[in-house]
Amino acid sequence: MxxxxxxxxxxxxxxxxxxxxxxxxxxxxxxxxxxxxxxxxxxxxxxxxxxxxxxxxxxxxxxxxxxxxxxxxxxADPDAVGSRPGVPQSGQLHALLPAGQVQLGRWFPGFAEQAWAAGAVNPPRTAVRLHLNGRLNRTVPPEPGAEGTFASRAFLExxxxxxxxxxxxxxxxxxxxxxxxxxxxxxxxxxxxxxxxxxxxxxxxxxxxxxxxxxxxxxxxxxxxxxxxxxxxxxGIKLNYATARIPRPAGPDVWIATSVVTPGPGRTARLGFFTPIEHDRWSLLVAGYGDDRPGRDPADFLRRVRSLPPEFGAAVGDPGEVGEIATYHQADSRxxxxxxxxxxxxxxxxxxxxxxxxxxxxxxxxxxxxxxxxxxxxxxxxxxxxxxxxxxxxxxxxxxxxxxxxxxxxxxVALPHVDGPYPRGYRAAAWFSDRVVEAARRDPRINREVSLVSSLLAHPAALSRPSFLLRVLTA
Ligand SMILES: Cc1cc2nc3c(=O)[nH]c(=O)nc-3n(C[C@H](O)[C@H](O)[C@H](O)COP(=O)(O)OP(=O)(O)OC[C@H]3O[C@@H](n4cnc5c(N)ncnc54)[C@H](O)[C@@H]3O)c2cc1C
The missing domain is CATH 3.50.50.60 (FAD/NAD(P)-binding domain)
Structure with a gap:
């Protein structure tokens, strides 16, 4: 073929x-x-x-x-479900991508509405912020059938x-x-x-x-x-996560925020992410790689939160409300x-x-x-x-x-402590994916196609169509 x-x-x-x-x-x-x-x-x-x-x-x-x-x-009860030993990652922030939201609706008709009735959150999509390498990116409106279902991992399970x-x-x-x-x-x-x-x-x-x-x-x-x-x-990604649950005020301006710093010259790869979860709380995550390890110390956690775009610091109303911080280390993608x-x-x-x-x-x-x-x-x-x-x-x-x-x-594989294995055609693919990220900032159609792929609603092969390649190169 x-x-x-x-x-x-x-x-x-x-x-x-x-x-x-x-x-x-x-x-x-x-x-x-x-x-x-x-x-x-x-x-x-x-x-x-x-x-x-x-x-x-x-x-x-x-x-x-x-x-x-x-x-x-x-x-009724905020403590009704909690982490269990068989799923040690359960205390970490878990967000369900649109592909998962669609499949839940497929196998359990009415799932999203029932989940909201039980306390899962469907935040207004205009209140979403995505920062990539310190720059605010355009976000994409939700796809039909993908109903926002934000909750803790244990609650969703x-x-x-x-x-x-x-x-x-x-x-x-x-x-x-x-x-x-x-x-x-x-x-x-x-x-x-x-x-x-x-x-x-x-x-x-x-x-x-x-x-x-x-x-x-x-x-x-x-x-x-x-x-x-x-x-x-x-x-061998050596990823380090730390997640806290924090009280969420009524009607915040920003409901979901992501800050992704990718590895590159002068940049240390890091992640910050918060989403609403059941019982009026945020799940707030900071993450680093290699020796960059957020710990359980609330002072270190807050310092990291405040180094992120301002909505992160704003999400933490009273620093005294940062309760227990759960950490998790994942050695590799496999x-x-x-x-x-x-x-x-x-x-x-x-x-x-x-x-x-x-x-x-x-x-x-x-x-x-x-x-x-x-x-x-x-x-x-x-x-x-x-x-x-x-x-x-x-x-x-x-x-x-x-x-x-x-x-x-x-x-x-771009992380400084990772030495492969590099996918075939890695250099060309890395060059092109940088062009796609730039083009997506300017062109909403490209942005939507990239978002469909990153939310697992479409296969990356969809981005190798000649018409898409041309659109990226001319954007
Ligand atoms: C830090 C972290 C953050 C994550 N964040 C996200 C996220 O934001 N969004 C997302 O979609 N995914 C996320 N994930 C991934 C997600 O947790 C898993 O992909 C998801 O739980 C599906 O896993 P699973 O059911 O295959 O395995 P698991 O959830 O790991 O469950 C395995 C199950 O098998 C049981 N088990 C194991 N061995 C045996 C045995 N011998 N006999 C009987 N039972 C056994 C365990 O008790 C457990 O119940 C994250 C993962 C980690 C580590």
Missing amino acids: ATGDRARSAAARFAGIASAAAPAGPRTPLGRAVVLGGSIAGLMAARVLSEHAREVLIVERDDLDALNVSDARMA ALIRNRVLGLPNVRARHGRADGLLLHGDAVTGVRVRPDGGGAVADERADLVVDCTGRSSRINDWLEAYGYPRAPMRRI RRDFHLLDRFPARLLVAGDAVASLNPAYGHGMSAAMLHASCLSAYLRSGPDLTRPARSYFADVALVVDAAWQNSAMID
Whole structure:
């Protein structure tokens, strides 16, 4: 296929995955599907599987039944949901990109309205500020179907969990997945270690989806049966996050602000970001790379906040209200390329961070996990041969991973402490992406197309159309 045709085909396939349309095609009748991990990827996979399987079992090392809190209690009690040990990043600012907002509306009709009723925030879009390398950028109005749903990570997960565990054929089991069961070249179940000890039990399954996050042991489990490990690509970003929750006054002028400083001559890469969350609070983040480590000390946190554009300092009304500061270090952006394996068992899929966990500064993770669920739906609606590996699924997932990776890897490899691996054609691509950023400042159409790509509503291949290249070069 010629390069232009390949780009067009990638853009069109991605548009199908990111679509808001109700899934079409026959169902794949399954007796029992088992999902490993009950966080965003696992819950979304379970939602999709509930349309195909008689029974869906989520195996999760945290006790999901014990975390059960109704929407009404979440609306009434600011402390009803909190971080849980299985998701250590949960205390950090999490923003859901428009692609994720669309997918939530697709799989849970009315989700945004119900989330707002429970306390999630839909801020006025005119009150958004984006600073790039100290300059205020034009922001893009929301796309139809992408409903602003701002909340803490734990709150958003609880809303999704309520809807998934409320389905009649989905239930959770508390325990730790500890390996696969195989017969011939097909997975037949998983081994589960009950929490708190006890005998390891086998859970039989017609289909298994691994959603155990970036530390997934799927490669070890595959290797134990003589299968090759999925090749892993890593970029050692050494990202340091610190997030505080601060009371939010009624009707602020600015509701969402982002300050991104990219690596470059005379610039130290840094990130500042605040969004509204439930119960009249801000989630406020400062982040640095390498040795630039924001800590838990409120004085250091405030100093960093005040070095950002003025709306950041203004968001912190009374410095005494900066409560506990949560920190998190992420060593690398990583992806596991299952689509490159020539041997893989049938009836096994992988989704979410277990496939790719990239630089969180771009906010891809939860939306990518939701798009993986869309890939799962497309696979199960395609009348798949379950005696063979799910190659079309992994090809679609790779397309989603590429879309996020191309956004983030270009900036990751420009960090001074990172020495690759550089994408093919890196210098030319870096030169062109600087031109695109400049052109987007002047031309609203270019700005919108770039925004569709960075919000995972469109594939970066859409930006390689000759008409787009010409528009950028002449802007
Ligand atoms: C600092 C930081 C900030 C982020 N910010 C954003 C953001 O702004 N926007 C965004 O979209 N994304 C963000 N992300 C990414 C986001 O957190 C993840 O992409 C998202 O949670 C999807 O992950 P997941 O469900 O695949 O895995 P996880 O959320 O990591 O969940 C894995 C689940 O598997 C369970 N588990 C693990 N091992 C086992 C086992 N053996 N048996 C049973 N259960 C197991 C865990 O308990 C957990 O529930 C951020 C990530 C980090 C680190």
